[in-house]
Amino acid sequence: MSSRSDPLLRVENLKTQFFTDAGTVRAVDGISFEVYEGEIVGLVGESGAGKSVASMSLLRLVDSPGQIVDGEITYKGETIFGLEEGPDGDLHEREDMLTNEEVRTRIRGNEIAVIFQDPMESLNPVFTVGSQLREFIELNRDLSSDEARREAVDMLREVGIPDPAERYEEYPHQFSGGMRQRVLIAMALACEPNLIIADEPTTALDVTVEGQIIDLVDDLQAKYGTSFIWVTHDMGVVAEICDRVNVMYLGEIVEQAPVDELFYDTKHPYTEALLNSMPRPDRTVAELDPIRGVMPEAINPPAGCRFHPRCPDAREACKRIHPENREVARADGQPHRAACIKHDVFGDEYEESVPLEERAQETAASATDGGESEGSGVESRSQSGSESGNTSKAGSQHGGDDRE
Numbered sequence: 001m002s003s004r005s006d007p008l009l010r011v012e013n014l015k016t017q018f019f020t021d022a023g024t025v026r027a028v029d030g031i032s033f034e035v036y037e038g039e040i041v042g043l044v045g046e047s048g049a050g051k052s053v054a055s056m057s058l059l060r061l062v063d064s065p066g067q068i069v070d071g072e073i074t075y076k077g078e079t080i081f082g083l084e085e086g087p088d089g090d091l092h093e094r095e096d097m098l099t100n101e102e103v104r105t106r107i108r109g110n111e112i113a114v115i116f117q118d119p120m121e122s123l124n125p126v127f128t129v130g131s132q133l134r135e136f137i138e139l140n141r142d143l144s145s146d147e148a149r150r151e152a153v154d155m156l157r158e159v160g161i162p163d164p165a166e167r168y169e170e171y172p173h174q175f176s177g178g179m180r181q182r183v184l185i186a187m188a189l190a191c192e193p194n195l196i197i198a199d200e201p202t203t204a205l206d207v208t209v210e211g212q213i214i215d216l217v218d219d220l221q222a223k224y225g226t227s228f229i230w231v232t233h234d235m236g237v238v239a240e241i242c243d244r245v246n247v248m249y250l251g252e253i254v255e256q257a258p259v260d261e262l263f264y265d266t267k268h269p270y271t272e273a274l275l276n277s278m279p280r281p282d283r284t285v286a287e288l289d290p291i292r293g294v295m296p297e298a299i300n301p302p303a304g305c306r307f308h309p310r311c312p313d314a315r316e317a318c319k320r321i322h323p324e325n326r327e328v329a330r331a332d333g334q335p336h337r338a339a340c341i342k343h344d345v346f347g348d349e350y351e352e353s354v355p356l357e358e359r360a361q362e363t364a365a366s367a368t369d370g371g372e373s374e375g376s377g378v379e380s381r382s383q384s385g386s387e388s389g390n391t392s393k394a395g396s397q398h399g400g401d402d403r404e
């Protein structure tokens with residue numbers, strides 16, 4: 001991995017929302033992360049966590065009713081997205097922000113390419129695979145048609161398509177799912193981008209083919225030094241391919257660490273739960289421990305820590321303190337960040353707080369007792385008026401609607 005100079009891509013406090021009839025969906029709610037040259041950065045989390053919306057936001061590909069409402073996206077020092085406060089006090093797009101035209105012609109494809117889960121959405125069924133690849137190269141790379149054709153065949157070979165000159169003449173439906181995904185990788189690589197965003201590119205494939213594609217990406221990454229953002233819900237894939245990982249939950253990054261750290265020194269209970277629910281060769285299916293409950297809607301996230309209703313470690317304080325992401329450890333000179341108040345850097349409110357599970361049991365016990373006291377509930381109420389950590393608006397807006 002390259003040295004930690006300037007990151008290739010820097011995302012700061014990115015927020016993307018959908019304005020729907022049912023309300024505002026806070027799909028991406030203040031995430032920050034970096035991608036350095038030559039590294040594969042994972043974006044992992046359950047369905048609905050905001051991984052795809054985050055990825056699309058990076059290229060300003062979010063469609064109405066969606067909109068990036070805050071934050072900054074910088075690529076090689078250029079502002080893909082940025083806001084500043086105007087004289088009227090409102091936020092405006094910054095002057096140095098690239099225009100739509102600039103993003104489309106200079107950034108997309110050439111600098112940052114995208115690979116999606118479903119290749120059929122990106123390939124046109126009525127043209128041959130080769131002609132589509134050739135045209136793409138021709139358009140983006142100032143090559144003659146013949147040169148582009150040669151390049152296209154080379155690229156097909158490069159991504160492991162056997163008999164590339166013959167397969168060049170075939171249509172997308174004549175390719176298997178794995179082969180089509182290889183074509184998309186060829187297309188993404190064709191303009192020699194510095195960064196490829198891959199959104200669950202192997203999810204629809206069977207495990208063997210998935211493994212082959214991952215090996216291919218690993219090889220190509222080593223050869224071309226391309227950086228990747230790899231979106232997946234699968235911790236196994238993360239372990240295989242990523243250098244650093246961002247774990248997303250309900251629009252937020254709750255843990256951020258180099259991959260080995262994430263697995264062997266897990267700092268966030270959600271990451272822990274994801275790891276425990278992952279099939280592993282050393283465990284039987286019966287030992288799998290699915291994450292309890294389902295992720296709530298991004299339209300009305302729980303107050304406090306968004307994971308607290310499902311968290312085995314949750315305490316009373318977790319219901320009201322919305323923890324931002326803080327550095328809780330360092331690994332090989334890199335930060336290990338987590339958004340969980342059980343860590344010392346968040347102070348001792350967690351330590352002093354009553355575990356939620358215990359409280360529930362006590363309340364149940366005192367109820368059957370005839371309820372002679374309010375039990376530990378009293379204690380929790382005396383802790384009101386918190387000051388720390390409440391930077392989020394979520395707390396006040398949705399306070400208490402998740403109590404029961």
Ligand SMILES: Nc1ncnc2c1ncn2[C@@H]1O[C@H](COP(=O)(O)OP(=O)(O)OP(=O)(O)O)[C@@H](O)[C@H]1O
Pocket residue numbers: 018020025026027045046047048049050051052053054064065066233297298299
């Ligand atoms: N066009 C849209 N209109 C309204 N809400 C949307 C739209 N697109 C996405 N969302 C919402 O944004 C949130 C994040 O969705 P996103 O697709 O980013 O999740 P994801 O992590 O990629 O999940 P998956 O693993 O299923 O792909 C979800 O609550 C989703 O319902």
Ligand code: NI
Pocket residue numbers: 051052053199
């Ligand atoms: Ni997605």
